[in-house]
Amino acid sequence: MSDAPHIVDFGKKIVVITAPSGAGKTTIVKKLLLQHKHFGFSISCTTREKRANEVDGKDYYFISESEFRQKIQNNEFAEYEEVYPGKFYGTLKSEIERLWRDRKVAVFDIDVKGAVNLQKLYDENCLTVFIKPASKEVLLNRLKGRNTENADTLKKRIKRAEEELQYEPKFKKVVPNADFDIAYMNVKNCINAFLKSNSPAVHH
Numbered sequence: 001m002s003d004a005p006h007i008v009d010f011g012k013k014i015v016v017i018t019a020p021s022g023a024g025k026t027t028i029v030k031k032l033l034l035q036h037k038h039f040g041f042s043i044s045c046t047t048r049e050k051r052a053n054e055v056d057g058k059d060y061y062f063i064s065e066s067e068f069r070q071k072i073q074n075n076e077f078a079e080y081e082e083v084y085p086g087k088f089y090g091t092l093k094s095e096i097e098r099l100w101r102d103r104k105v106a107v108f109d110i111d112v113k114g115a116v117n118l119q120k121l122y123d124e125n126c127l128t129v130f131i132k133p134a135s136k137e138v139l140l141n142r143l144k145g146r147n148t149e150n151a152d153t154l155k156k157r158i159k160r161a162e163e164e165l166q167y168e169p170k171f172k173k174v175v176p177n178a179d180f181d182i183a184y185m186n187v188k189n190c191i192n193a194f195l196k197s198n199s200p201a202v203h204h
């Protein structure tokens with residue numbers, strides 16, 4: 001899909017890319033956002049530590065656990081999860097509104113449980129795409145090769161990735177990720193078909 005000079009109104013749409021941690025979804029989401037100006041990244045809140053290459057307010061809103069709990073109390077989240085013990089991740093309702101105000105299709109990179117919740121909430125306005133790793137071995141090797149984790153965190157991530165693999169049947173689309181370019185093209189095709197079939201109007 002190219003960014004044509006006319007205005008395209010996709011309405012209030014969300015596209016959720018989900019997968020077990022380490023399946024390559026973040027790389028796919030980053031490329032989608034680079035190539036399509038009408039996609040906007042839904043920046044999540046998290047209580048985990050910022051990694052060296054990450055920017056606050058771009059990759060995540062890094063907040064304290066007490067701030068996170070306050071936002072839960074205030075009902076500010078569309079969804080949130082304790083993805084790892086003591087590490088909270090969540091999507092603010094205001095974030096989705098911000099993207100829609102800017103006429104963006106809101107694009108998410110979130111865990112499988114959050115994706116299931118968004119699918120329930122937004123129903124036909126929501127496309128969920130599950131990125132399926134080539135094999136469990138490939139997934140575990142990717143997690144091990146990340147080097148951002150200590151042994152304990154890595155163990156938790158592996159356990160969780162194994163559970164997350166079981167969620168595959170819950171999503172609208174499943175895209176295998178044995179080859180990045182093919183997976184990326186397949187994800188794009190799924191999104192194009194969803195936006196075409198579901199958009200209220202295209203103004204020329």
Ligand code: 5GP
Binds near residue numbers: 019021044048083
């Ligand atoms: P990481 O710590 O590697 O950035 O992310 C860990 C997991 O949390 C990933 O699967 C990521 O997609 C997921 N995640 C990121 N933001 C959110 C969110 O807002 N809600 C939920 N439920 N999961 C999220």
